[in-house]
Amino acid sequence: MDEVEARIVERVEAERKASHALVEDQLRTYAERLAALDFEERFSGIRQAAPACIGEFKAEVAKGLNDLHGRRRDLREAENEHDAFRRKHRLERTAQVKGGAWHAMKWALLAFLLLIEAVLNGSFLSVGNEQGLLGGVTEALSFAFLNIGAAFMLARLAGQLSHRSILRKVVGLASGVAYVALAVALNLALAHYREIKTTVDSGAGRLVMDRLRSDPAGLADFNSWVFFGIGILFSVIAFADSLSMTDPYPGFAGVQKRLTEKREEYSGMASELIDGLSDIRDRYQDEMKELNRDLSVRRGEHDVVLTNRSRMVQLFDQHQTQLERAGNTLLGIYREANVRARQTKAPKRFAVPYKMERVSVFANTSAEWDPSELRQRISETQELLTTEVVAIHAEFENAVRQYRSLDDLVPDERQIDGAQPA
Template sequence: MGSKFEKLNRLRESLRESNHDFRASTQLFSSLDVAKIDRDMDLAGRGKERGEANQPPKNTKNLDDVEHAIIERVEDEKKASYHTLEDSLQLLGGRLAGLDFEEQFGLIRQANAASVSDFKASVAVGLDELHGLRRALNDAEKEHSWFKEKHGLVRAARVQHGVAHVFRLSLLLFLFLIETAMNGSFLAKGNEQGFFGGILEAAAFSFINIGAALLLAVFCARLVTHRSIFGKLVGIGSIIFYVALAVTINLALAHYREVSGTLADGAGAEVIRNLRADPAGLTDVKSWLLFGIGLMFSLFAFIDGWFVFDPYPG
């Protein structure tokens, strides 16, 4: 792309270059300073003296010395201005000759032909690209019309893009980090590695808690809005399965917090036994708080995942 219209660019640069070493300017001829001539020649004083002497006489037709001096002074200024004009005309004539319009016109014609060729080549490439894009657009419109007709849809697709899409993805990451940090502070009590170990265990629980909610919302639960009965049943079953899974995961996390504080080994097996025997048998209010926080974050992730794409699957 950088070589296109190269001749036209070179012509423009050559026209912008000056063929002389002077700065372009427009200087007017200076106006004749009559007051200065009056002061230099003392015309007022000499006129008063000659007037008192009644010179020159009224009937004289020839110019006197003072008038001749004034005329000579003005003529000198006129000659100096004329010489300046002649010099300027010669200088400008040389500059005009140096412009070489014929050569510039030839360069313009060459640049014009090259630019037209480059433009036609660009148009041909653009038409090829537009043809492919138009064909893809027509196929997408046909597929879109077929999909809406098949599923009985009237509304337009609700596709998240731009800032809204970035916000939803950022919200998922924010939920994961916040839940990990909060759960880590609760699990650090019974972990041998302290807060760092609690953070690692909390990250694993958060990944499963939020990841399962997101996957079920995106790929399964949205089927509840499907037109087919089978799809609706799958969607309803997915929602029920999500609720059971979210409650189980967060109850297991709460039981693990209580058990890990008293047992160094075998905490996982003890959690499974407690879940089977008495799932709601949490004895510490912090464990219930941990359960509620995890369930709340899981629900947020499920709702956010539901609307990441269009609510209608397909």
């Protein structure tokens, strides 16, 4: 070939070399992407992780059973105490246990009675008091506190009247009698004190005691009787309010309250454990689904890499054909011009087409997965994940049954001894 022909061939082959280098770079990139998929490590991790999830779930169930077992024992003891109390005192009913709102309302009523009695009595006692209404309210507050407080305390003791013990009945009866006597005496004394305060400046207390001994009912002023009636009314309301705060049978409400607390603790822990297992189940289920989805994504990327690599090799072969054609076209243009310009016969090589030396490109697939085998392994692994999800659901249902049937695991001691439960 002459200089021009050599330059044409050199340019075409240089383009082929550059394209070949680019293809080799792309093949290395595709090989790195395939290696990064690392299916074998993924399969191994899933085979280890799936049973580990079941094992961890079972461990949580066992731990929950141990904790719940202790609470169930505590509940059984509270039930035994409750049953024994009812048998001992021959009670055929449940205890009347009031809630926090009920007690708050009762205490609020006592505080309201104390305040109203202090204000009303203060308006009466302010008559003849050197400090006026303020002094009367101060004295009235002391009387009201004593009136309401005594009614409250004696009502608690009078509740012993409903007890089956004779001694406690006597205490309750004595407390009731003491309340009646104290309420009448205290409010009569307060009424006499109001009348005397309007006429004397000092020594009112001694005169009140003299009146109570000589003529306790000798109230001359109608307002004094009103004063007395208000005090008795408020005292009776406070007495009844104190009695209705709890169950009428002494001690029964406390036993029932302890039983209710143990039941709430037991049911609360059971619900908390079940909710915790539900969260673990959902978390494992999401992890299994994510692993399943990841395998599908990796398989899709694997297929895309193989398809694109095969397409690139075909395009390179086509590119070499195109380069050879382009080289022959350029040589043909030059040779036609050369023939027209020369005076001698054209060289024989002008009739011989250019044959470019082809470069074969092969991808190293020795370390790669066979596509059909890979699909089979992925399908088997995904079936394993699906099986593990079903197994976790089954373990969850089994755990719930164990928690719900814990009463059978902690039977009543009377049943163990062969006796019939109450």
